[in-house]
Amino acid sequence: MGGVPISERHSTRYFSTQNMTSMMGNIVLLFVFLVAWGSLAQCDDSFIFTNGDVIVKPGDIVPLNCGIVGEFRYCVWEHGQDIFQTEDIHSDVYPGMSQPFNTENNQCGIELDNISAEDQGEWTCKIFIKGGSKVGKNNVFILDKPEITPSKLTANADEETKVTCRVMSPRHAAELSWFLDSDDITENAEVEDTGTADGTLMKISTLTRTFIPIENKKTLKCVVTHPSLDEPEHTTVPLTVKYAPVGKLPQTFYELKKDNDYEIWINFTANPRPFKKYWQYGNSFDELTDKVDIPPDDDRLKANKLVTSDNGDFIAVLKISSLNETDFQRKYNLFVENEIGSTTYLVTLSRGKLGEEVGTRGANKSAGTIIGIIVAVIAPIAAIVGIVFFLKRKEKFCFNPGNTQING
Numbered sequence: 001m002g003g004v005p006i007s008e009r010h011s012t013r014y015f016s017t018q019n020m021t022s023m024m025g026n027i028v029l030l031f032v033f034l035v036a037w038g039s040l041a042q043c044d045d046s047f048i049f050t051n052g053d054v055i056v057k058p059g060d061i062v063p064l065n066c067g068i069v070g071e072f073r074y075c076v077w078e079h080g081q082d083i084f085q086t087e088d089i090h091s092d093v094y095p096g097m098s099q100p101f102n103t104e105n106n107q108c109g110i111e112l113d114n115i116s117a118e119d120q121g122e123w124t125c126k127i128f129i130k131g132g133s134k135v136g137k138n139n140v141f142i143l144d145k146p147e148i149t150p151s152k153l154t155a156n157a158d159e160e161t162k163v164t165c166r167v168m169s170p171r172h173a174a175e176l177s178w179f180l181d182s183d184d185i186t187e188n189a190e191v192e193d194t195g196t197a198d199g200t201l202m203k204i205s206t207l208t209r210t211f212i213p214i215e216n217k218k219t220l221k222c223v224v225t226h227p228s229l230d231e232p233e234h235t236t237v238p239l240t241v242k243y244a245p246v247g248k249l250p251q252t253f254y255e256l257k258k259d260n261d262y263e264i265w266i267n268f269t270a271n272p273r274p275f276k277k278y279w280q281y282g283n284s285f286d287e288l289t290d291k292v293d294i295p296p297d298d299d300r301l302k303a304n305k306l307v308t309s310d311n312g313d314f315i316a317v318l319k320i321s322s323l324n325e326t327d328f329q330r331k332y333n334l335f336v337e338n339e340i341g342s343t344t345y346l347v348t349l350s351r352g353k354l355g356e357e358v359g360t361r362g363a364n365k366s367a368g369t370i371i372g373i374i375v376a377v378i379a380p381i382a383a384i385v386g387i388v389f390f391l392k393r394k395e396k397f398c399f400n401p402g403n404t405q406i407n408g
Helices: 006-042 086-090 325-329 361-393
Strands: 052-056 062-064 074-079 082-085 110-112 121-129 132-142 147-149 153-156 160-169 175-180 189-195 201-210 219-225 233-242 251-253 262-268 276-282 290-292 301-303 314-320 331-337 342-349 397-400 403-406
Touching (some): 074 086, 086 110, 175 201, 251 262, 262 342, 276 301, 276 314, 314 331
Parallel strands (some): 251 342
Antiparallel strands (some): 074 082, 121 132, 189 201, 219 233, 262 314, 276 331, 331 342
16 A cells, blocks of 8 residues: 555654644743843843932931933922032032932932921932933921820819820821820820822820829820831820819827827928918818918917928918917818818817827727627637537537437
8 A cells, every 4th residue: 555654654743743742832932021121121230220218317417329321411409499409419519419329220329417497398310321321219208296285284183184196107107195194195186187189197196085194294295106207206295284182081180198298290282372361260170260370370379481392392380378268179271272262271289199099998898898898708609619519529419400319
C-alpha cells in the first residue's frame, strides 16, 4: 500500500504539537511584554516626589523634597498666590525658607524653618524640563496645641459651667480628652467635628461640669492625641471655684475650767474672702439675741479679725476672759458671709470630757445597768447551751426528729 509509514505519521504529529506549544508560549511572553511596556510608559521614575499630607507642629523645620533624575531647566514652588524660585530659596532670599542639607535627587527640595500658621496649605513643586514640566503637591497641615475657652476659668460651686476646647487637625480628626489634675473627666464632654474646604477639620469638645469647693485651685487640662504626634499635646488653665463658707456640724469645746482664759478657734474655707463676720450668743441657738461685735461691748469677750492659715483656711477667734458659769450656759454663733453666700457655725462650751457631758452620769449608770441585764440574761442561756452540747458529746442525749429519748 502507498502512503506514509505509521512511524513517520506519529513523528509528524509529535512535532506539530511541540510547535503549537512554543507558539502559545511566545504569544504569552509577547502579551506580558506589551503590558509591562505600557505600564512603564505611563510611569515616570525620573521625577522624585511623594504626594500627600505633611503633618507638623508649630515651630517645626519641615523638609519638602522634590527632585529629578536627568537634566532640567529650573524649578519653582507655589504656595497660594506666591511663586518662589528654588534657586532664590537656596540663596536665602526668602526668610524662613532654606536649602535642605541633602540635595542628591532632591535638587528642588526646600525647608520651611520655624513653621507657622501662614505656612499651612498646599505647596506645589514644578520642575521645568525640555518640552514640559513635572508637578508634585504636598498639603501641609499644622496640628497646633488645643485652645481652651475661657483661658482663665472661674466657676461658682453647685452651678453648671461650660468650657470649650478646640483644635485644628488634618483629615484624620484628633481626639480630645479632659483632665482635672490627674483625674480623667472626659465623660462629661460632648464632641463636635466641623470641616473646611481644604480638608482641615476643627475638633470641638465642650465640657459641662458642676465644680465643687475642693476642686478650687486645681488645673484643668485639655489633651489632644493624633496619629502624627509622638506624644500628646495639651493646654492647661487654672481653675478658680467660688463658694460660700463651707458649713460644719455644731462644735463643742471640752474640759474647760471656770475662771480661766480661753480662745475659741473656728477654722473654715471660703472663696472669696468673707466680707462680713460677727459672733452672737444666747440661751439657745434659736435665741441668739446678744451680739458680740468688734470692738465687743462685753469686756470679757473679744472677737479678733479673720486670719488666714498656712493652708489657706480662714480662722475666726473669740477670746473669753475669766470663764464663768454663764458662759457654760450660753450657745455661741459665728456668722460669716461672702459674695456667694453665708454660713453659721454653732459652738457650745463644756466642763466634761469628750463623749461625757456634765450631768449625764445618771445616763451612764443606766447604760451600765442595761449592760448588766443583758449579761444576766445571756449568761444562763449560754450555760444551758454548753451543758446540752457536753451531754450530747457524751452520748447522754439522742435527738431524733419528732422524738426525744433520754438514755439512762
